[in-house]
Amino acid sequence: MGEEKLPAAFVSGMKELAGETLDEFLDSYNAPRTHGLRLNRLKSDGADQAVRALISMFELTPVPWCADGYYYEETMRPGRHPYHAAGLYYIQEPSAMSAVEMLNPQPGETVLDLAAAPGGKTSHIASKMTGKGLLVSNEIHPERARILAENVERMGIDNAVVTCAAPDELARRFPASFDRIMLDAPCSGEGMFRKDPGAIEEWSPALVELCAARQWDIIQEAYVMLKPGGTLAYSTCTFNKAENEEMVERMLAQYPDLELLKMERFWPHLQRGEGHFVAVVRKRGGASDELEGGVQDTRPAGKGGKRAKQAPEQAAYQAFLEWAREDLPGFVPTSGRPLLFGDELYWLPENASWTWTERQLRGLKIPRAGLHLAHLKKNRIEPAHALAMASRPEQAARSWNLSADSPEIAAFLRGETLPVDPDYRGWTLVTTDGLPVGWGKASSGQLKNHLPKGLRSLR
Numbered sequence: 001m002g003e004e005k006l007p008a009a010f011v012s013g014m015k016e017l018a019g020e021t022l023d024e025f026l027d028s029y030n031a032p033r034t035h036g037l038r039l040n041r042l043k044s045d046g047a048d049q050a051v052r053a054l055i056s057m058f059e060l061t062p063v064p065w066c067a068d069g070y071y072y073e074e075t076m077r078p079g080r081h082p083y084h085a086a087g088l089y090y091i092q093e094p095s096a097m098s099a100v101e102m103l104n105p106q107p108g109e110t111v112l113d114l115a116a117a118p119g120g121k122t123s124h125i126a127s128k129m130t131g132k133g134l135l136v137s138n139e140i141h142p143e144r145a146r147i148l149a150e151n152v153e154r155m156g157i158d159n160a161v162v163t164c165a166a167p168d169e170l171a172r173r174f175p176a177s178f179d180r181i182m183l184d185a186p187c188s189g190e191g192m193f194r195k196d197p198g199a200i201e202e203w204s205p206a207l208v209e210l211c212a213a214r215q216w217d218i219i220q221e222a223y224v225m226l227k228p229g230g231t232l233a234y235s236t237c238t239f240n241k242a243e244n245e246e247m248v249e250r251m252l253a254q255y256p257d258l259e260l261l262k263m264e265r266f267w268p269h270l271q272r273g274e275g276h277f278v279a280v281v282r283k284r285g286g287a288s289d290e291l292e293g294g295v296q297d298t299r300p301a302g303k304g305g306k307r308a309k310q311a312p313e314q315a316a317y318q319a320f321l322e323w324a325r326e327d328l329p330g331f332v333p334t335s336g337r338p339l340l341f342g343d344e345l346y347w348l349p350e351n352a353s354w355t356w357t358e359r360q361l362r363g364l365k366i367p368r369a370g371l372h373l374a375h376l377k378k379n380r381i382e383p384a385h386a387l388a389m390a391s392r393p394e395q396a397a398r399s400w401n402l403s404a405d406s407p408e409i410a411a412f413l414r415g416e417t418l419p420v421d422p423d424y425r426g427w428t429l430v431t432t433d434g435l436p437v438g439w440g441k442a443s444s445g446q447l448k449n450h451l452p453k454g455l456r457s458l459r
């Protein structure tokens with residue numbers, strides 16, 4: 001793609017930004033785009049053999065700024081491998097891996113990913129949190145939130161709640177609530193030009209202006225939700241200053257209690273990636289301020305502040321535990337509580353500084369209220385796919401391991417029934433090289449496939 005395909009107003013803006021390196025910047029549009037994947041620690045820890053096989057099979061080379069990130073060449077197709085279905089990695093543009101590295105979320109924290117779909121940064125955050133703490137992963141668009149929830153499940157994340165809300169709706173419910181916030185803002189996408197020529201068509205100076213206005217609206221809500229002492233990472237995949245440095249300047253001017261910790265640009269001609277901007281700011285204050293601003297203190301007195309009714313949840317959860325005693329004896333819930341949505345039983349994660357209140361939950365669209373444990377059928381429990389993905393084979397009473405290159409795993413991922421020993425009965429965790437991919441139920445010599453229909457690959 002030559003310079004002539006780029007909008008003239010974009011090129012002239014870049015003259016100022018790229019300065020002496022403008023020619024190299026424009027030349028980068030003639031080079032192929034970069035491809036990357038990031039290992040999911042929730043799966044890769046303890047799966048050394050699978051990781052070694054993955055690295056060699058796809059000839060992966062490390063991304064310098066992300067310990068779990070790797071480049072692969074365009075001819076490779078890691079999205080089609082059973083390890084992808086097993087959530088061993090997430091396909092992510094390499095420079096986008098910088099944002100969560102710079103935010104640096106920690107196990108045990110309360111973290112918000114405010115514009116999260118399809119889930120690249122959410123899965124990176126969850127990988128770093130190692131299942132400890134609470135992650136609220138929000139996406140404003142319902143269809144994108146559904147894809148986000150699917151990715152959260154594939155990656156085996158058990159401590160994330162996926163919400164579908166506008167930022168102001170969240171800010172009303174969760175003031176001064178989060179230790180860290182990732183705001184990967186909707187932007188004019190100048191860093192997408194190589195990957196998606198459609199982004200060139202859509203770009204205009206008016207779009208930059210519109211995006212900047214929207215970013216400012218979202219930033220103000222993010223500020224409200226940040227705890228004193230908390231950190232916010234603001235990122236975009238665009239280059240212009242209006243959506244990047246100028247947005248950070250405006251933030252610092254508007255909120256004197258914010259301090260800039262780091263700010264970095266990733267350029268397609270200087271680093272191997274499509275380009276990204278990341279700034280990390282901290283809200284001054286700390287532990288003592290949290291007593292005034294923490295979630296528990298924002299509950300109104302009386303009815304609205306009470307917890308959701310527990311009884312039906314508890315009954316359903318007891319039934320689930322009975323099922324688990326037989327079929328998933330190693331099941332250990334994270335800190336949290338059961339929650340029932342109709343016939344769907346979830347485990348709603350909480351932590352030492354966070355207990356969900358009825359007021360926070362009421363009216364909030366929650367496509368995934370934590371770990372989906374089970375579907376309640378008339379007289380029985382049917383374990384949820386998400387539970388399989390968040391389990392380890394040693395926790396299950398029965399697991400069946402299929403090699404990643406076997407025809408059986410391909411058949412299972414297509415949704416087919418597999419033949420099994422006639423003596424073999426009950427819920428079985430199907431794994432590939434030790435990594436769970438879903439449930440099967442064995443009876444009369446057949447393993448009935450319980451992979452959700454939407455996840456079955458047609459290959």
Ligand SMILES: C[S@@+](CC[C@H](N)C(=O)[O-])C[C@H]1O[C@@H](n2cnc3c(N)ncnc32)[C@H](O)[C@@H]1O
Pocket residue numbers: 114115116117118119120121122139140141144166167184185186187214218
């Ligand atoms: C850059 S994308 C997020 C990518 C995601 N963080 C990831 O790593 O996979 C920005 C997201 O912001 C969402 N969005 C659009 N308008 C928004 C708004 N007004 N408030 C919050 N999010 C918005 C878009 O739907 C989109 O999913």
